[in-house]
Amino acid sequence: MPELPEVDALVHFVGSRIVGDFITRTDIGELSILKTADPPLEAISGLEISGASRVGKALIIEFDGLDLMCRFARAGWLIWHDQVPTGPVRMGKGPLGLRVHLASGAGFDISEAGTKKNASVALVHDRIEVPAIANTGPDALSIDDDQFAALLADSSSRIKTVLEDQQLIAGIGNAYSDEILHTAKLSPFAPADGVDAQALLEVIRGVLGAAREALNNLSPAKVKTMKKRGLRVHGRTGQTCPVCGSTIAEVSYADKSLQYCPGCQTGGKKLSDRRMDRLLK
Ligand SMILES: [Zn+2]
Incomplete structure (x- = not known):
């Protein structure tokens, strides 16, 4: 399972590439990955990404007034594409959970190897709405x-x-x-x-x-x-x-x-x- 150092590496790499870019489309490859329905995932299409951050082991993609929370579970990870594949996604086949397309042509997948599908994505107005985040203790690098x-x-x-x-x-x-x-x-x-x-x-x-x-x-x-x-x-x-x-x-x-x-x-x-x-x- 990705832990603090790996998710910080993601925040650094992905953040430097996506902040200021716009979401053009999202594809769902695995229905169970999406844990929220309101607001719908389509709500981020057309929005500018304002930040990327980490809470615990979760990656957060930030928009003005919305947070997309990505939790990787044991076998999940992010795959970066300089050119994101634009073909149709086959639902329920293989590791792809969520694909995010950016206006620049780049994009990324939240993907999960294996048959157990525990990675999750949640779109919320405030990260505190996600119980696992609300209950998260102080960060290992900032606890006094x-x-x-x-x-x-x-x-x-x-x-x-x-x-x-x-x-x-x-x-x-x-x-x-x-x-x-x-x-x-x-x-x-x-x-x-x-x-x-x-x-x-x-x-x-x-x-x-x-x-x-x-x-x-x-x-x-x-x-x-x-x-x-x-x-x-x-x-x-x-x-x-x-x-x-x-x-x-x-x-x-x-x-x-x-x-x-x-x-x-x-x-x-x-x-x-x-x-x-x-x-x-
Ligand atoms: Zn020893």
Whole structure:
């Protein structure tokens, strides 16, 4: 799933190309992607794009008085076209969710690989109308020390769970939470209320800031590959930790997995998810 650094890269790349341009047409490739009906999507045809921004992991295309919110889910992303294909779109076939045509001839697709269609687009007068946005916590790069300390102190959850909870702190997902906890030398299962908040927040700023810098001038097509290249533990089960040389381990769940370094993070111990173990017995 695209997280804060990747969506910021999108905002930078797409924003510099679309602001001041006009929407000429939108094509829907997957009906379920559109979560709102009023105002209708056609309302943006003819409008000038006034901005592009990010809330949490969502991309927002801004118009005067309207926001088009794009949420990518796990397998969704934006495909940029210098020349957008003008042929008819075949509904329900393939990854295309929404295609946006611009007056310049350029355009972009919100597309989603795989059979699960969870990416979403919402057209609203105010972004606060979208519940997932209204409930979004402070941004991971702007939350202050006191806010962060308070949210950790109030939680009895595992630190990994807290970092991924968008209502508590926005922008971090499975990949960058693994990276942050590795850099902070914290077990993903450590109780949040026992964690040194100030030290962890410095790591959060460092890891996300570095990733954002590495991705910032890339085209959307290159962002995912470069993201993967920059990861030290996430998705690297069985590989060698670049810090201590231990073998990177994982805990797997039904639909996802986390990676960590036993040498750096858990005093050499292997983690197991007890809930999972119980299910398997
Ligand atoms: Zn290590």
